[in-house]
């Protein structure tokens with residue numbers, strides 16, 4: 001694997017997000033942790049959720065001393081009533097940003113995905129996102145806020161070995177574009193980010209090595225996407241500079257979406 005050619009760059013000015021509030025799902029690890037820390041560094045009061053309390057506590061420890069803050073409440077986003085109640089609680093004093101980051105899947109040929117497996121992945125990567133986004137709507141409207149949903153590179157072209165996840169995230173992209181229209185007059189912007197390959201705990205283990213090598217080999221620029229660069233993009237979309245950006249799928253993937261495709265099984 002080629003090492004990143006340049007170190008990650010923080011390009012946004014300190015204090016940019018001071019006085020704003022955000023909710024990040026999946027904030028205890030990987031991309032969600034990096035996003036939470038960058039938003040807090042820029043001054044945002046961030047509230048994180050995820051199932052594992054100790055993971056969220058780890059993010060809170062790393063956020064100590066930043067300009068903003070990080071608080072957390074453990075929650076399973078697949079439990080619609082619980083996560084809707086959490087949104088109400090977190091947004092009670094205003095909400096400027098929702099980051100739908102919690103997600104994931106197992107990799108398997110479609111013919112080997114059971115109905116329960118399909119439903120589980122669609123619940124996590126599509127249905128939960130609708131529930132959280134709908135609950136956040138009145139609060140985002142009051143602040144003319146933004147939604148960023150973590151998607152996949154190549155979501156609009158398909159890939160082998162994760163049909164359930166691609167189908168769910170294509171649904172999120174359709175939802176994003178539809179709500180970008182429905183909520184435009186409310187000043188709410190919704191965008192999807194499609195990271196290519198990001199070396200987080202989900203992909204870093206020994207067992208995932210073959211998958212990681214396969215994904216990087218299919219990336220024309222030959223390197224994974226640094227997690228900090230995904231975080232910087234989320235912060236940009238939350239900032240006034242992103243004021244007119246909505247309904248987009250922004251693929252930050254070293255041209256992976258133009259290459260041979262990200263496939264987790266052989267054809």
Ligand SMILES: CCC/C=C/C(=O)SCCNC(=O)CCNC(=O)[C@H](O)C(C)(C)COP(=O)([O-])OP(=O)([O-])OC[C@H]1O[C@@H](n2cnc3c(N)ncnc32)[C@H](O)[C@@H]1OP(=O)([O-])[O-]
Nearest residue numbers: 103104105106107108114116117120121124196202203262
């Ligand atoms: C380009 C791509 C880059 C992307 C990278 C990333 O996203 S990195 C981020 C990576 N991070 C993540 O992905 C983190 C989030 N991911 C997860 O939490 C899990 O992948 C989850 C979404 C399946 C939920 O799991 P859970 O424990 O809450 O659910 P559960 O235990 O109740 O299972 C429900 C059903 O799922 C089925 N099934 C499960 N595994 C397999 C399998 N290997 N094989 C086949 N089937 C499988 C099985 O049918 C099971 O039903 P069963 O057997 O009981 O009748």
Ligand SMILES: NC(=O)C1=CN([C@@H]2O[C@H](COP(=O)(O)OP(=O)(O)OC[C@H]3O[C@@H](n4cnc5c(N)ncnc54)[C@H](OP(=O)(O)O)[C@@H]3O)[C@@H](O)[C@H]2O)C=CC1
Nearest residue numbers: 026029030031050051052076077102103104197198200202
């Ligand atoms: N890494 C990569 O290469 C890529 C990742 N992505 C996507 O980016 C997002 C973040 O992934 P990444 O950081 O890499 O992986 P991680 O596995 O580190 O992060 C997934 C996060 O989602 C949370 N989560 C999972 N299921 C639930 C649930 N039911 N309720 C609440 N939280 C949940 C997890 O927390 P907990 O376990 O505590 O619940 C965890 O913090 C995911 O949507 C992923 O699919 C997209 C493209 C590429």
